[in-house]
Amino acid sequence: MQNVFGTLKKDHEKQRDLLKKLKATSGDSPERATLFKELKEELDNHAVAEERAVYSFMLADELTQEKAGHSIHEHKEIDHLVADLGEMELSNPNWIRKLQVLSDKVNHHLDEEEEIVFPLGNKILDAQEKAEMAKDFKFVKRQEES
Template identity: 30%
Template sequence: MPNVMTQDAVSLLKADHREAEDLFKKYETAKDAGKTAEKHEIARKVCAALLIHMEIEENIFYPAARGATGDDDKLNEAEVEHSGAKELIMQLGDLKPEDPMFDAKVKVLSEQIEHHVDEEENELFPEVEDSDLDLDDLGEQMADAKAALQEQHGM
């Protein structure tokens, strides 16, 4: 029986985008207030959320979108952007929050994600919504995968 609370694929991804934006804003507030432990926890949360988000996009959403739209250029670019974000996340994992480069890396990650979100929401998502892709079914698959990944990572 389908979960009546399941979002369609695009709505699920947009909700993830809003969550990341909110966490990045909270990070800036904690940074400005000199709350090192708090900003470290927020950075950990946003990085974990982004990694899960990217995994469901890459393994479920992008292949379906590629098949439905045939837009290899946008999807290839999105995957390259993910690669850059993952690299920054790995670098952040090697740093202490007191490191002078920590804030700079979080800021650049935030800017990269902002750019990526803008392109997805204004270019890719409208294409997908205009296709014949079953976004409700896809959203259910993505929600199930996201929940499993969150449980696997103790979130």
């Protein structure tokens, strides 16, 4: 049976990888434009599906509500950083510095989810629920992608 937290971690690797690739781009290049668009969509679709499939339930349990709320708050902060970066010209010499701020924030968020939030979620959900959530997560994410 699938565990939603394993599914989410696998998805996180995509974000880490995109950030790493994006940091290696320079100036107003097609690579930078394409990778940034990909990252933007990946961050957004992942967050929407994570909130709907998992955090909505964790918000309803006393043990997990605070951490789930914190993670959702960070999704909003990440949204703002992405929007700021999206408004900047790709050729702006400060672009990469701004990307570094976003990258630090996203990496912090992913590490915190994996080390603190998910282990707590693991405690309140049984195997069946975690399997269902993995399915729900994939379903919502695919919907968002189309």
